[in-house]
Amino acid sequence: MRNKDVDRKSDILRDAVIDELYDYQIDKVEMMVRDMQELNKASCISYPSACPKCGSNSPRWIKGGFTGSGKQLIRCADCNARSTVDHGQLTWYSHQDESKWNTLIADTFDEKPIAHTAADINVNPKTVFRMRHKLLVFMEPLAESLILSRPAELDETFVSESHKGYASEIRSSHKRGGSARIQGISDDLVCLTTGVERQQGTSYIHAYNMGRPKSKEVEPFFKDHVKPGTYMWVDGERCFPALLSQYNCDYHTIKSNTNPDQVNHLNNVNSWHKRIKDLYEYYRGVATVYINRYATLFSLKQKYIGCDIQEIVLKVRKSLRKISQYFFIKDLQTKHIFDECTVMAHREYCKQHSAKPVIPLQNSESINIADMALTF
Ligand SMILES: [Zn+2]
Numbered sequence: 001m002r003n004k005d006v007d008r009k010s011d012i013l014r015d016a017v018i019d020e021l022y023d024y025q026i027d028k029v030e031m032m033v034r035d036m037q038e039l040n041k042a043s044c045i046s047y048p049s050a051c052p053k054c055g056s057n058s059p060r061w062i063k064g065g066f067t068g069s070g071k072q073l074i075r076c077a078d079c080n081a082r083s084t085v086d087h088g089q090l091t092w093y094s095h096q097d098e099s100k101w102n103t104l105i106a107d108t109f110d111e112k113p114i115a116h117t118a119a120d121i122n123v124n125p126k127t128v129f130r131m132r133h134k135l136l137v138f139m140e141p142l143a144e145s146l147i148l149s150r151p152a153e154l155d156e157t158f159v160s161e162s163h164k165g166y167a168s169e170i171r172s173s174h175k176r177g178g179s180a181r182i183q184g185i186s187d188d189l190v191c192l193t194t195g196v197e198r199q200q201g202t203s204y205i206h207a208y209n210m211g212r213p214k215s216k217e218v219e220p221f222f223k224d225h226v227k228p229g230t231y232m233w234v235d236g237e238r239c240f241p242a243l244l245s246q247y248n249c250d251y252h253t254i255k256s257n258t259n260p261d262q263v264n265h266l267n268n269v270n271s272w273h274k275r276i277k278d279l280y281e282y283y284r285g286v287a288t289v290y291i292n293r294y295a296t297l298f299s300l301k302q303k304y305i306g307c308d309i310q311e312i313v314l315k316v317r318k319s320l321r322k323i324s325q326y327f328f329i330k331d332l333q334t335k336h337i338f339d340e341c342t343v344m345a346h347r348e349y350c351k352q353h354s355a356k357p358v359i360p361l362q363n364s365e366s367i368n369i370a371d372m373a374l375t376f
Pocket residue numbers: 051052053054055056059076077078079080081
C-alpha cells in the first residue's frame with residue numbers, strides 16, 4: 001500500500017480507493033482514463049465542412065434528430081436537406097457504434113483474426129470482414145502520402161498468390177500456406193516492393209506485379225514514394241539501378257555473394273520482410289486481390305512503431321477524420337476498384353496462361369480462361 005503520510009488527491013478515484021492502491025497503480029488508472037477520454041473526443045465526428053446535398057462550402061448546420069441507430073442527423077440551413085454527421089466517413093452507413101470501431105482498429109493493428117474481433121465486439125464475422133476492409137480502404141490515402149526522403153534500403157519480397165475466399169479455375173488449389181507449383185521466383189508469386197528508411201523512419205510497401213519486377217511496373221514506387229536524390233542500398237535486382245538513376249538517387253548495390261558490413265547492409269528491410277512473412281503465415285495468406293490493402297496496413301504499422309495500441313487508435317481516428325470516400329460496401333468484394341495495379345497484373349497473368357489451361361476438366365472440356373479473366 002502507499003505511504004498514507006503523503007497526501008495524494010485524484011480527480012478520478014475516490015479517497016477510499018486511493019488509500020488501497022500504490023502510487024504507480026493510481027498513475028496507471030488515471031492514464032488509462034485520460035487516454036479513453038481523449039480517444040472518445042477524437043472519435044466524435046465534427047460537422048462536415050461542405051454540405052453533401054447542395055455543395056454549400058460554408059453551411060450553417062442545425063441539429064435534425066437522430067437516425068434509427070442513434071446517429072446524429074444535421075440539417076443544412078441553405079437547402080434544408082438532412083444528412084448524418086459522419087457523411088462519407090469511416091462510420092457512414094454503419095450501425096456499429098464508435099467503441100466497436102475503435103476495437104476493430106485496435107484489433108486490426110494488433111493482428112487479431114476477424115473471428116477474434118467478431119467475438120470481442122459481438123458482431124457477425126461477415127460484418128467484421130466488411131468493417132475491416134472498409135477501414136483498410138479508408139487508410140489507403142494515409143499510406144499513399146508516405147515518401148522516403150532519408151537514406152533507405154530497397155528490396156523486394158515474394159509471397160504466394162492466394163485465392164482465399166473464392167475458387168480459382170485457372171490453377172488447382174494448394175493447401176493453405178502450401179508452396180507454389182514452380183520452384184524459385186515465378187509468376188505464381190506476388191512481388192512486394194519495399195523501401196525502409198534507416199533508424200525507424202518512413203517505410204512503404206506495395207504490390208505492383210507478379211513475379212520478377214520490371215522497370216515499367218515498379219516505376220510508380222520511385223515516382224510517388226521516393227524523394228529524388230535519396231541515397232539507397234539495393235540488392236541485385238536488375239530493374240532498380242536504371243530507375244534510381246532516372247530519379248537522381250545515388251545507390252550502393254549489395255550483391256548476394258558479398259559480405260555486408262556495418263554500413264552496407266539490408267538488415268532493416270530484411271527484418272521487416274521477416275515480420276510481414278510471419279504475419280502472412282499467421283493469416284494463412286491474404287487474398288491476392290486484397291494484398292495492397294494489407295500492404296497499407298504493413299506500412300502504417302511501421303509508421304506507428306513504438307506507439308501503444310491506444311495511441312495508434314487515437315492517431316488513426318484523428319487522421320481518418322480528414323478523409324471522405326464514397327463507395328458501396330458491396331463493391332469491397334465484387335469490384336477491385338481500389339487495387340487496380342494488382343488486378344491488372346493478375347488479368348495479364350490469366351491471359352498469358354489462357355492458351356494452356358492448367359487444370360483439365362474431368363469431362364476433358366477446356367476452360368475458356370479469357371472469359372473468366374474478365375469476370376475476375
Ligand atoms: Zn445544403
